[in-house]
Amino acid sequence: MTSTEDSHPAASRLSFTTSHIPSRDRIEYWEAHNAKALIGLDIRTLEDAVLTAEEINLQLPKLRFAGVRGSSQIVERSQRLISEYPTGDIAIFFAIHGEAFFYHSKGTLFLRPGQAVIYDADRPFVRGFTAGLYELVLTIPRDDFTHLTGGMQLPEPQVIDFATGSGAPCANPTATALASLIDTALRTPPDDLARIEEESLELVDRMVSRTQDADRDTLYRRAVREIESRFGEGSLDRSDVASAVGVSERQLSRLFAARDETFASHLQRHRVGTAEKLLESEPHTTVAEVARRCGFTSPSHFSQVFKAHAGMTPLERRRSVVR
Numbered sequence: 001m002t003s004t005e006d007s008h009p010a011a012s013r014l015s016f017t018t019s020h021i022p023s024r025d026r027i028e029y030w031e032a033h034n035a036k037a038l039i040g041l042d043i044r045t046l047e048d049a050v051l052t053a054e055e056i057n058l059q060l061p062k063l064r065f066a067g068v069r070g071s072s073q074i075v076e077r078s079q080r081l082i083s084e085y086p087t088g089d090i091a092i093f094f095a096i097h098g099e100a101f102f103y104h105s106k107g108t109l110f111l112r113p114g115q116a117v118i119y120d121a122d123r124p125f126v127r128g129f130t131a132g133l134y135e136l137v138l139t140i141p142r143d144d145f146t147h148l149t150g151g152m153q154l155p156e157p158q159v160i161d162f163a164t165g166s167g168a169p170c171a172n173p174t175a176t177a178l179a180s181l182i183d184t185a186l187r188t189p190p191d192d193l194a195r196i197e198e199e200s201l202e203l204v205d206r207m208v209s210r211t212q213d214a215d216r217d218t219l220y221r222r223a224v225r226e227i228e229s230r231f232g233e234g235s236l237d238r239s240d241v242a243s244a245v246g247v248s249e250r251q252l253s254r255l256f257a258a259r260d261e262t263f264a265s266h267l268q269r270h271r272v273g274t275a276e277k278l279l280e281s282e283p284h285t286t287v288a289e290v291a292r293r294c295g296f297t298s299p300s301h302f303s304q305v306f307k308a309h310a311g312m313t314p315l316e317r318r319r320s321v322v323r
Contacts, residue, residue: 012059013189018052026051030070038066038137039121040085042076056186060197062144064089066137067186073133076126089139090154091121092204094179096164098133102126106156114164116175118208119157136182140204148205160207178203219245220255224266231270232295238263271295272309275302279318287314 016033018026027043030053034041037057045051053070094116102109102117103126111117119125121139146152162175181199190196226244230236241263242252256263275294278285291302291314306314 014057014059015055016057017054019054023050026053035085038064038068038139039077039087039089039091040081042078042081043073045071045073058186058189060193060200062141063197063200064137064139065182065186067134067183068137069132069134070129071132072130074126074128077121077124079124082122082124087121087139088142089121090142090145091119092138092140092178093117093119094136094138094162094175094182096134096136096179098129098131098135100130100133101128102157103128104156109157109159111159114161114171116160116162116179117157118154118160120154123154125157136179136186138178138182138200138204140201144201145204148201149208152208172207174203174207178207216255216258219251220259223252223255223263227267227270231267231274232293234292234295234297236267236295267295268305269309272306275306275314276310276317279314280321283318283321287318290314 014037016030016037018030021029027045030051031041031043033055034043037055037059043051049072051071051073053068053073055069056067058065095111095113097113099113100111102111102119104119105124109117120142122142160175161171162179163171163173164179178200181196181203185196222245223241226241227236230240233240238249238252242249245252252263256266271294275290275296278290278293279287282290287302288299291299294302296302296305303313306312306317310317312320
């Protein structure tokens with residue numbers, strides 16, 4: 001028997017190995033097992049190398065855990081295979097050993113041990129393991145993932161660092177805890193599946209939230225840089241900056257709202273601050289020219305906005321400096 005199901009009072013646990021399968025049949029059996037227990041894949045080896053592989057699967061009420069070991073191989077989830085074996089799942093792959101590439105519609109990632117990849121299992125991808133692999137896998141129904149993350153979409157894979165042993169300076173501690181939970185559950189199937197599943201979902205929520213926070217910080221900084229480089233354009237608006245950053249206008253508004261400001265207030269504050277510096281450093285530049293360089297549509301509008309922010313008109317500000 002190459003595939004066995006363990007009897008446990010609370011867990012459905014399946015184990016698979018190619019060790020007793022004839023070499024010529026191993027890929028076929030490996031593909032069949034994955035299609036049944038995890039994710040349907042087309043699998044091949046380079047130069048007709050003999051495949052060795054083993055997998056432990058643990059089925060929870062909603063989630064699935066897996067521990068996967070294997071020799072060098074390439075696995076592909078094509079659109080044809082997705083149509084034949086849809087999962088409705090988001091998959092998280094935790095690389096313990098073995099470097100790999102991850103090819104998807106928007107590019108190629110090169111991954112090392114200590115990196116987890118989150119991706120929609122019903123989007124095409126190709127993964128390659130040149131020196132074999134050992135990874136932990138978690139699949140979560142897409143609807144549950146969407147609910148946890150407030151509607152997060154995965155048009156491309158998200159990479160998160162975690163610690164595989166002695167720790168890593170950039171490791172996400174929640175991702176590390178989730179990998180440890182999966183590993184422990186696979187070694188000793190838990191009696192309380194509901195508790196393990198609840199803990200797993202909580203960790204997924206915290207892990208993705210932390211990643212989203214980092215992404216939001218990056219996007220916010222990009223939006224600010226765009227404002228700082230283009231504030232002199234009188235027509236600059238929210239749609240221009242959103243397009244440059246690569247987010248929707250609504251998402252851009254949320255980035256600023258998270259810091260208790262709006263796009264318009266940030267832009268106006270930057271324009272006034274820059275104008276104030278010019279009034280101080282360039283005493284011979286006209287107020288009209290300062291207004292134009294700072295993106296104000298007219299000197300009168302500039303004067304109104306400046307006074308509202310600084311408590312004095314641009315001319316009064318200049319006179320207070322040159323005395």
